[in-house]
Amino acid sequence: MPPRSSSIVLGLALVGVVAGLALLAPWLVEDPNRVDLGSVLAAPSSAHWLGTDGLGRDVAARLAYGARISVTIGFMAAFLSVLIGLPIGAIAGYAGGSADAAISRLIEATLCFPSLVITIALLSVGPSWLLGFSEPTRIALALSVVGWTPAARYLRAEFRRLGASQAIASARASGAGHARIIVRHLLPQSLGPVLVTLAFGVGAGALAEATLSFVGVGISLPTASWGELLFQALHQVGRAWWLAVFPGAALFTLVLGCNELAEGIRVWLDPRKRST
Amino acid sequence: MLPAIATRIATAAITLLLVTIVVFALLCALPGDASGEDEASRPLPPEYRAALRAHYHLDDPWPLRYGRWLGDLLRGDLGTSFTAQRPVTTLLRDRFAVSLALNALALLGMVGLAVPLGILGAWKPEGAWDRTGWIATSALHAVPVFWIAILLQWLFAVRLGWLPLAGVASDGARHASEARAFLDAVWHLVLPATCLASGGLAYVSRFVRTNLVESTAGDGGRAARARGLSTLQYVVRHGLLQAVVPLLTLAGFLIPRLVGGSLLVEQMFNVPGLGSLLFASILSRDLPVVLALTLVSGLATLAGTTLSDVLIVWLDPRVRHAA
16 A cells, blocks of 8 residues: 555554553553562453563553653654754755765764664663763663664755755855755755654654663663563563563554654655655 | 776775774773773772783773774784684684574565565555555564564464574584584574564565556556556566666665664574674673674675665666766
8 A cells, every 4th residue: 555645644643542641641550660469470350451560560551651761762862863863964965075975974884883782882881971861861862873864864865956956056046145045945845854754763763762671771670661561571471471462562553653654744745646 | 887886895995994993982982891890790800900901902092902903904813802712703703604694594585575575566556465565564664573573482482382482503403414403503593584584574575566666657667568568577577677776775775784683683582693792792892803793794784785886887777878
């Protein structure tokens, strides 16, 4: 099914469900850190809708509070990545020449190194500039250190394409300076791809957070996160299916929502595809 | 054409050099070092630590140490691992074979599934197959790899018992014949390779589909239909060839993902590959090993992108004549 603008509706709905869960967590569920050793690894029941984890904590509660972490870090990581990538891509695309060559090498070099490894290293070794931030911010920052390349690449390509257009040539002819051309003419026209990158980035950020917490360098205990639940699931394979299925489904919902939203925006912005 | 290729290779080499410099500087800037200063559990006597630091030149400024490493590298010496006390080359060799096998299997599975899926989608755009394929790959794209790993382990290893849960060899495989040991290893790698392939499947199949649909809708496709070819005939005979070039570009970008992206899968399935070695060496500040792995990962990536660039020039007459 080629993407169509209904993807936006589907995406918004899916992201909305998770965001709603995150926002309303205190009213929907009990305390996610209440340990009940009497009902460890209890299957879903009327007392615990989604069962309990290895310490008898309510999975539904940890899922709802984990949604806060996932959504927050997803958004922060995406925004920070775009914030870093935007000026870099803009300089490369607008200036061209040696600046473009240098930045292109930088992007290529960043892509050379496995990003997950860099993020894990940054978080587990903890350079001093990172340690001053709160935990979610720290994770988002570490993710954006490697996550800025897509935004930079898209903006560079967009600026190069637009920079050659007649509209920009006439703006330059009418005496507009570099700053005016970038801010008034180029940026507004290239916001589409940036928006798409942002939407994809939220999903990717949430996924990366879960991965990091799953590996053990993300959100530290006892704070609830989806990755931590999935980590427990790894060690209960075949014993507690609810630990694997529910957080996985929640993550799936959020990431699918973001991806659909991004695809929808992309199609919506491209009149050529919209008409077909 | 040749000068263009030479320039491409030269820039790739410079990029690789820059990557190693940055990684070296970063590792030196991180707190703690290989003499284990941050290991509070097992303190070393100061004079012993000083001897260690002197032996590994840990007190020299990093540019000097980098120069020494580069000099050794040019003589073909990758150094000795700080932690394993073995030459880095022998340390890497076994792991490289495992990673290569894992990634080759994953790539084979991915392309083997993605190309037919893409053709199926492009055959009748917006048809039932196209829609089903799109929904399935959308869903698959949003599933975290480690979740797939947990579910696969549960279903195939625990519940059905068809495939091994983890590791790369059965207990008796060491004494079995070479062919049997190889089959045994492949058998162990089926589940991890499936996980590794799942991430890129959506990406590649959509890529194939979109390119096929675009080329079918273009002049070439119209001319072929005028000659009486069906869409499927056109796709197989002409469309695929046109999709090869963009696919190669994509492949160039997928290689680094395969090299580094296998870390999680390696950890979960207990596969001794390059990803887990890189992770462990960063944590223990095993500089020679980290640098060697950076070189391998960087070389694979740059070789991939450079090769795809060169192949595109060679395959695409429009680019070839423009260059």
